[in-house]
Amino acid sequence: MKRQLLLAPAHRGHPIRQTVLEARALERKRRDDSDLKLFLLSFSAFFVCFTTFFL
Secondary structure, rough: OOOOOOOOOOOOOHHHHHHHHHHHHHHHHHHHHHHHHHHHHHHHHHHHHHEEEEE
């Protein structure tokens, strides 16, 4: 009698590895958000300087 080899799915693993992957995903999301905030800050600073220089 032979048993079938049962392998766990690839997404399942050690719990610590899962928490590290989740933390990396959250950190990546925060970094993307900070890029947008930096762009908006730079754009608004340029707009204020440009309008005060020409008005």
